Amino acid sequence: MANTAAALHILVKHKEQAEDIIQQLKKGAKFHVLAKKYSSCPSGKRGGDLGEFKKGQMVPQFDRAVFQGETITPQLVKTKFGWHIVKTLWRT
DSSP, rough: OOEEEEEEEEEEEHHHHHHHHHHHTTOOOOOHHHHHHHHSGGGGGGGTTTEEEEESSSSSSHHHHHHHHHHSEEEEETTTEEEEEEEEEOOO
C-alpha cells in the first residue's frame, strides 16, 4: 500500500467546466497550462502541482483518487471544495 504520492490538480466549481477541461486534456492540452488558466486553488499558479504528500493529508475523496486510482490519467473527483481534475504522478 502506498504511503506517499505526488499529484497535480485543477479545482473548479462546476462539473461541466471540469468535464470540458478533461476533454481539452484528451485533445493534447498541457495540464499545467490549464491549471494556471482555470484552477481556483493557489496551486494553480504552480501548474496545479501539489508536491509530495502522505496518505490521509487530503480530504477522503481526493485521497482515494490519488492512492487507489490510476496514475498519469486525469480523473474527476468531487469534494467539498468543488470539482478536481486529478493527475497522480507517482506513489510509493
